[in-house]
Amino acid sequence: MAEKHFKYIILGGGVAAGYAAREFSKHGLQPGELALISKEAVAPYERPALSKAYLFPEGTARLPGFHTCVGSGGERLLPEWYTEKGIELVLSTEIVKADLFSKSLTSAAGIIFKFDNLIIATGSTVIRLTDFGVKGADAKNIFYLREIDDADKLVEAIKAKKNGKAVVVGGGYIGLELSAALKINNLDVCMVYPEPWCMPRLFTADIAKFYEGYYTNKGIQIIKGTVAVGFGSNDNGEVKEVQLKDGRVLDADIVVVGVGGRPLTTLFKGQVQEEKGGIKTDAFFKTNVPDVYAVGDVATFPMKLYGDIRRVEHVDHARKSAEQAVKAIKASEEGKSIEEYDYLPYFYSRSFDLSWQFYGDNVGDAVVFGDNDPASSSHKFGSYWIKDGKVVGAFLESGTPEENKAIAKVARVQPVAESLDQLSKEGLGFASKI
Numbered sequence: 001m002a003e004k005h006f007k008y009i010i011l012g013g014g015v016a017a018g019y020a021a022r023e024f025s026k027h028g029l030q031p032g033e034l035a036l037i038s039k040e041a042v043a044p045y046e047r048p049a050l051s052k053a054y055l056f057p058e059g060t061a062r063l064p065g066f067h068t069c070v071g072s073g074g075e076r077l078l079p080e081w082y083t084e085k086g087i088e089l090v091l092s093t094e095i096v097k098a099d100l101f102s103k104s105l106t107s108a109a110g111i112i113f114k115f116d117n118l119i120i121a122t123g124s125t126v127i128r129l130t131d132f133g134v135k136g137a138d139a140k141n142i143f144y145l146r147e148i149d150d151a152d153k154l155v156e157a158i159k160a161k162k163n164g165k166a167v168v169v170g171g172g173y174i175g176l177e178l179s180a181a182l183k184i185n186n187l188d189v190c191m192v193y194p195e196p197w198c199m200p201r202l203f204t205a206d207i208a209k210f211y212e213g214y215y216t217n218k219g220i221q222i223i224k225g226t227v228a229v230g231f232g233s234n235d236n237g238e239v240k241e242v243q244l245k246d247g248r249v250l251d252a253d254i255v256v257v258g259v260g261g262r263p264l265t266t267l268f269k270g271q272v273q274e275e276k277g278g279i280k281t282d283a284f285f286k287t288n289v290p291d292v293y294a295v296g297d298v299a300t301f302p303m304k305l306y307g308d309i310r311r312v313e314h315v316d317h318a319r320k321s322a323e324q325a326v327k328a329i330k331a332s333e334e335g336k337s338i339e340e341y342d343y344l345p346y347f348y349s350r351s352f353d354l355s356w357q358f359y360g361d362n363v364g365d366a367v368v369f370g371d372n373d374p375a376s377s378s379h380k381f382g383s384y385w386i387k388d389g390k391v392v393g394a395f396l397e398s399g400t401p402e403e404n405k406a407i408a409k410v411a412r413v414q415p416v417a418e419s420l421d422q423l424s425k426e427g428l429g430f431a432s433k434i
């Protein structure tokens with residue numbers, strides 16, 4: 001059996017992997033020291049593009065346009081970059097076995113990769129309706145979106161089902177971004193989700209009211225408070241209808257399901273400490289196993305700002321955690337220490353001509369400010385969250401870069417606010433004076 005040895009291995013080829021490779025290179029790498037192993041066929045890229053410009057009929061994003069690290073304004077790492085740096089880019093290679101104590105990974109083809117230091121960056125996988133045995137959920141043209149292959153299949157179906165009907169199952173990030181993308185492609189779109197409003201884990205009812213109104217005005221039908229319980233298909237096995245729990249039946253040529261993800265930790269079960277569904281790390285993304293680090297979606301790490309531990313499935317954290325882990329590895333080699341990770345949660349999304357940013361923690365009481373009427377032309381509104389008299393979270397739709405910086409600062413500084421009323425009246429003015 002073929003065996004290879006590397007000083008450093010990054011397992012995964014997503015966002016965190018790309019940023020980790022760049023950080024290693026910044027610190028100086030010897031050729032052959034680092035391998036990046038990914039089951040995807042392409043070099044690391046900015047995954048958020050897949051639910052946005054990748055699906056647009058115009059201004060379409062395609063590789064190599066969005067390889068990491070362009071998403072944060074950095075250099076685009078083309079496959080040649082890895083070659084130039086002497087980094088072994090091992091693509092289309094799935095690791096099926098990991099033995100952290102003997103420091104070896106085994107690929108599906110039986111190749112053994114030995115490491116001195118490992119960064120686990122396996123990310124998440126989608127939750128499928130077939131996992132719950134939903135009837136007919138294995139029909140053709142029912143799509144999920146995680147990797148570029150999934151996006152390519154969806155693009156083909158959008159072309160094949162021109163002007164057809166699409167049902168989007170789920171009202172989270174994927175549901176909202178995909179509904180918009182399908183609508184822009186001229187499909188007749190219906191969204192279905194069980195919650196009383198979209199993005200309930202982050203949005204308050206007042207925030208959601210704007211997006212639901214905006215989407216409705218764009219011609220997207222929204223059905224709330226029920227779930228898909230079955231799918232009917234035609235003689236070719238292609239989905240034709242979505243059966244809802246409340247008895248309604250929706251016609252569908254394409255179904256996109258976005259009902260959440262699950263961190264890919266199975267390879268390491270029983271070998272590494274887990275918490276909150278992820279691999280437990282310290283503030284340097286070090287696991288309890290010597291020389292093994294975990295970053296991005298799979299890591300459950302100390303959130304210094306809030307004094308608890310969390311797992312974060314967002315691109316900004318994937319980038320920053322990867323950089324922190326590499327800095328920590330390099331520092332420990334030099335007998336130095338670095339600052340603990342002190343993350344300020346930052347989430348964003350874009351759809352149609354909308355774009356929002358959120359910073360901090362969405363706990364306590366919330367208040368909206370600005371104009372959240374979906375019919376008005378401004379689209380400029382936001383929300384603050386207050387806990388124990390302090391502003392701990394801030395959300396802004398259609399903010400300028402300076403305004404987004406201001407709400408980020410509020411969430412970091414956590415200023416005292418007299419009342420929700422004051423915040424509602426002062427709106428962005430409150431953030432700007434911090």
Ligand code: FAD
Pocket residue numbers: 011012013014015016017037038039040047048049050051093094095096121122123124145146147173174264267295296297298312313314315316318346347348349350
């Ligand atoms: P990933 O980027 O998922 O990378 C994991 C990699 O590991 C993949 O290449 C995978 O193939 C590989 N892998 C896994 N297991 C194995 C194995 N056994 N062997 C070999 N390779 C393996 N976040 C935001 O903040 N804003 C957004 O707008 C946004 N949009 C998104 C849109 C989509 C469609 C998706 C799917 C996610 C979006 N996210 C967004 C979330 C963000 O992309 C993730 O949080 C981020 O990609 C996590 O980075 P990661 O490196 O941990 O995992």
